[in-house]
Amino acid sequence: MENQFKTISKTLFSLINKDEVLTVSFTGEESQFIRLNNAKIRQTGLVNDADINLKMISNGTTCTGSFTLSGNDSFDLRRAKSEIERMRIEVSQILKDPYVTMPSELGSSHETKHSNGLSFENAVDAIMPCVQGVDFVGILSNGRMYRGNANSLGQEHWFETESFSLDFSLVAKNHQMVKGTFAGTDWNQNNFELYLDQSKKKLKMMELKPVKIDTGNYKAWFEPAAVSDFINMFSWNGISEASIQQGCSGFGRMRNENIKLSSKFSISEDFSLGLVPKFNSNGEVSVDKVPIISSGELKNTLVSSRTASEYGQVSNHAEPGEHLRSPSMAPGELNRNDILKEIDKGLYLSNIHYLNWSDNSKGRITGLTRYACFWVESGEIVGPINTMRFDDSFYNYFGDSLVQVGKETEFIPSTSTYGNREMGGTTCPGILADSFALTL
Amino acid sequence: MRDEINLKSLLDAVNVPADWVGIREVYESNTPRMIRDGIPVSNGHYSTHGIMVEVLVNGQFGYFGTPDLSKKGIEEASNKAYFQAEAASKYALHRFTDDVRPKSVGKYSSEFEKDLRDISAKDINIMLLDACNALKVSEKIVSASALANVIESNFHFVSSNGSDVVQDFLMLEFDLSATAVDGANQQTRTFGGMRGTCRQTGKEFLDNIEILAQANKIGNQAIELLSADETPSGEMDIVIAPDQMMLQIHESIGHALEVDRILGDERNYAGWSFVKLEDFGKMQYGSKHMNITFDPTVSSEFASYAFDDGGLKAEREYLIKDGLLVRGLGGKESQVRSGLEGVANFRASSWNRAPIDRMANINLEPGESSFDEIIGSVEKGIYVESNRSWSIDDYRNKFQFGCEYGKLIENGKLTKTIKNPNYRGISNPFWNSLKMVGNGDTYGIYGTPNCGKGEPNQVIRVGHASPLCLFENIQVFGGA
Numbered sequence: 056m057e058n059q060f061k062t063i064s065k066t067l068f069s070l071i072n073k074d075e076v077l078t079v080s081f082t083g084e085e086s087q088f089i090r091l092n093n094a095k096i097r098q099t100g101l102v103n104d105a106d107i108n109l110k111m112i113s114n115g116t117t118c119t120g121s122f123t124l125s126g127n128d129s130f131d132l133r134r135a136k137s138e139i140e141r142m143r144i145e146v147s148q149i150l151k152d153p154y155v156t157m158p159s160e161l162g163s164s165h166e167t168k169h170s171n172g173l174s175f176e177n178a179v180d181a182i183m184p185c186v187q188g189v190d191f192v193g194i195l196s197n198g199r200m201y202r203g204n205a206n207s208l209g210q211e212h213w214f215e216t217e218s219f220s221l222d223f224s225l226v227a228k229n230h231q232m233v234k235g236t237f238a239g240t241d242w243n244q245n246n247f248e249l250y251l252d253q254s255k256k257k258l259k260m261m262e263l264k265p266v267k268i269d270t271g272n273y274k275a276w277f278e279p280a281a282v283s284d285f286i287n288m289f290s291w292n293g294i295s296e297a298s299i300q301q302g303c304s305g306f307g308r309m310r311n312e313n314i315k316l317s318s319k320f321s322i323s324e325d326f327s328l329g330l331v332p333k334f335n336s337n338g339e340v341s342v343d344k345v346p347i348i349s350s351g352e353l354k355n356t357l358v359s360s361r362t363a364s365e366y367g368q369v370s371n372h373a374e375p376g377e378h379l380r381s382p383s384m385a386p387g388e389l390n391r392n393d394i395l396k397e398i399d400k401g402l403y404l405s406n407i408h409y410l411n412w413s414d415n416s417k418g419r420i421t422g423l424t425r426y427a428c429f430w431v432e433s434g435e436i437v438g439p440i441n442t443m444r445f446d447d448s449f450y451n452y453f454g455d456s457l458v459q460v461g462k463e464t465e466f467i468p469s470t471s472t473y474g475n476r477e478m479g480g481t482t483c484p485g486i487l488a489d490s491f492a493l494t495l
Numbered sequence: 496m497r498d499e500i501n502l503k504s505l506l507d508a509v510n511v512p513a514d515w516v517g518i519r520e521v522y523e524s525n526t527p528r529m530i531r532d533g534i535p536v537s538n539g540h541y542s543t544h545g546i547m548v549e550v551l552v553n554g555q556f557g558y559f560g561t562p563d564l565s566k567k568g569i570e571e572a573s574n575k576a577y578f579q580a581e582a583a584s585k586y587a588l589h590r591f592t593d594d595v596r597p598k599s600v601g602k603y604s605s606e607f608e609k610d611l612r613d614i615s616a617k618d619i620n621i622m623l624l625d626a627c628n629a630l631k632v633s634e635k636i637v638s639a640s641a642l643a644n645v646i647e648s649n650f651h652f653v654s655s656n657g658s659d660v661v662q663d664f665l666m667l668e669f670d671l672s673a674t675a676v677d678g679a680n681q682q683t684r685t686f687g688g689m690r691g692t693c694r695q696t697g698k699e700f701l702d703n704i705e706i707l708a709q710a711n712k713i714g715n716q717a718i719e720l721l722s723a724d725e726t727p728s729g730e731m732d733i734v735i736a737p738d739q740m741m742l743q744i745h746e747s748i749g750h751a752l753e754v755d756r757i758l759g760d761e762r763n764y765a766g767w768s769f770v771k772l773e774d775f776g777k778m779q780y781g782s783k784h785m786n787i788t789f790d791p792t793v794s795s796e797f798a799s800y801a802f803d804d805g806g807l808k809a810e811r812e813y814l815i816k817d818g819l820l821v822r823g824l825g826g827k828e829s830q831v832r833s834g835l836e837g838v839a840n841f842r843a844s845s846w847n848r849a850p851i852d853r854m855a856n857i858n859l860e861p862g863e864s865s866f867d868e869i870i871g872s873v874e875k876g877i878y879v880e881s882n883r884s885w886s887i888d889d890y891r892n893k894f895q896f897g898c899e900y901g902k903l904i905e906n907g908k909l910t911k912t913i914k915n916p917n918y919r920g921i922s923n924p925f926w927n928s929l930k931m932v933g934n935g936d937t938y939g940i941y942g943t944p945n946c947g948k949g950e951p952n953q954v955i956r957v958g959h960a961s962p963l964c965l966f967e968n969i970q971v972f973g974g975a
Binding site: 091093096099100103119120122123124133176179196223232301302307409415422444446471472 | 528530531534535537538540541542543555556557558559561562563564568575576578579580582583585586587588615616617620638674676679681758759760762763764766767847848851884885886887888889890892893897915917919921950951953954970974
């Protein structure tokens, strides 16, 4: 794929005029998908994909485009020429852009990660015998992923990695479920079987008699997977500088009213983990770590170069969409063995589901409990709870109500495959809040 | 630019001993243009072109999605798809035959009068700039935007049992948005809520909607919301406009009736359903006023088509008749797995994803009541428009929806404007509380370009049309 990227980039740069600046970005994958239901295979297949995205700056305008790379030189050359010609006509017609963001030439990078992953040929035999005897449903996403970026000023970046993710649910006869995600770069059959056994043991707990709870405010422990879902909401009308400027962010109160979250809450954009490229789709390279909220205080928002230009800010080379790419929340002091004791009486929430802003400006988020969520009394799990809707503000559970943060962080991999497989994920601990509102 | 390929010759190049082979070619281009606060923020043209080869081996389907459109590419793709299917067949969930890929021959083209692709980039930019300026009715409008996305999508499906289906779609997504801010009070008003205005149409749609007048109204309503009262809390009647009914139908009917979901395929992702296989023909899903159709034949609606991606001919069917659940959203694969009758809804988002059960156009059929009769029947309640927030549980039971704009209804009249209108409920009792359904004059056609489902994940377009509806005794509430 790297050769395809280099060849088409060279071709594209040879087609532009002197007064045109072109940025080329590349997204590719060679993926295997095996979808399971009832511990049987529902659908399976392979996908090869390679997409070229273009940004042309000329005549004081910005215009973008994309096409699929077929791997056939004559097709791809024709598509490249056609797209350049189309953009050349566009830039003569569209409105001037006062905030044109020029690319730069600040050095190139090359990162290729090799690993001992799960071969496509062995995947069925590695997984299927182990999941028999239990109602197993989910998907294996497996294979190599590629990202590239180059511009006509000479800068070039390449990032290539291989990973697998077996994202699954185990379902008990009473329809209660346990969630698991076995993901990584090097496949270890023993570790997989051990992980699966642990998930099966958790499923046993779901066979406890369910507890019906009422709406109201409860003390609640959120496992890292649940905290990760809250953090993901920061990427949607959240920590984006443009969202704040345009009046559609829950973080406007931190900026404009100097409201702080709990001093126990710190989160940063941390590229030092190496799970995603440091370069963005404009080819700009972020620093290793961008503090977002430190000890409850808003330190930085995500600022793209365009937003910086439009609103007089300093860019931290966020993506144009200003979403978190590698969020990492700092751990606290609460030992895993003490979680139930600290809850004493309340909720143990492993996962949450279908989050949305219910009052964005106040930071209020609604969603539902899902999977292994339990009622706890006297520091002991009593039983799984029925599905409950919550509606509460992050200014509460990451703010005044945040009483403890877990000592251990977990990496929650992104399993999203909309359009293409996503890289990276969220690193975070669990949290204990002394009040959390259940509403239905 | 779309490369022309001879799909039948590619099918001839397949050389694997499969029981059935199909090739689906998809070309799609999106041309979004957006002006925000007087400046162009999007002038793009994004295209994708590839094929999916699907083979049936020992009752198991396997696929390979590839952008390589050459004969060599198709040979490699079919060989690898064959290997995938053969390896998986030891653990097949269901042993299919080619009955689930019926032979179909036919064509479909979106109906339109004037081709959207004939509008120049310059003209669209100016139209959107004018709209953007019209949205900014006050200094308190901190952000205003106007968007038009022209979508061209071409599907071609051929198979070893003689299918040859060509479907060409031309679509438009259009939106206007104004955000007004006064201190901590932020209010956004749009043209139909969350990209709800989307159609298969031509330029005539833009000619007919009086864009500047709509923009002015949206800007003024955003300002109006800044000084509006908070929505009251409590149990009361709610009258829901078509651009919110769209989402209500989508989340609490459409997804709940997907048969692959009822069969458990989605349990690890979107979830299961409160509907069980044995409920069809028996469950009183809603009140007698409720008539829901699967209707891919409405010419201007977003998800109209003639055949699904398995080759099944698409026809209008009742899903719910007089409140009784009669049919599910299951394509041929789900029909043979479940033993239920279904519809032609086996659809994929693109060439790189396999088809699954999806909604197409799911519509609530008009009733008898006028707008005035519905409002006039309410002693105390609220009227709401345009979705801004949505969430529902994994069984499609407990939902909560938020809207952009509301009005109090007092003694049969619309009175004060209210902000942050939200309501919540449980699907089955909610639909059984449907008290009145508006007539054709209250009917609106909407849709969404962003329906997510499936593993691997897929986003697909769906359409929803509905009249105005009255539900009684619903839990409503306002902002924080």
